[in-house]
Amino acid sequence: MAEFKTDRIRELNDRARQSFTSCRVVITRGIAELGDDAVNQILAQVRSYDRFTPDNDPYQEHDFGSFRWGEVQVFWRWDYYDLEYSMHSPDPADETVTARVLTVMLAEEY
Structure with a gap:
């Protein structure tokens, strides 16, 4: 059962990350301050x-x-919330109860 959940979480994470759908994408101030062209390249x-x-x-x-973008180190990570964004998701493998948030940040902001 645990392997199925891991496979499902990975599938949902990859699909959302590759398409930026079924999730919220957040960039930090450090990323935004690099400028629109940089943001577009980093998100790509x-x-x-x-x-992996x-x-x-x-x-x-x-x-x-x-990964490195120019002179900066960039991190991205997933967080899993309930659908109201008020607490941790009860089951990240279940997209009907999980709101995914992808945060893209400079390593120094982590």
Whole structure:
């Protein structure tokens, strides 16, 4: 059962990250201050990110990524909330009870 949940979380995370649908995408002030062109390029890298390894994805949920954009280190991560965004999701594998939030930030903002 746990493997099914992991597979489902990974599938939902990848689909939402690659399309920016069925989720909210938040960029931090540090990312926004890089300018519109930078933001567009960084978001494109988030969408196409595929460098998951046992070191950076130990639970195989594809819930975090890190890459360099120019001179800055960028992190992105998923958080899972209930549908009212008031508490943690009761089941991140169930999209009917989970609101996904993808946050893109400078590493120094983490």
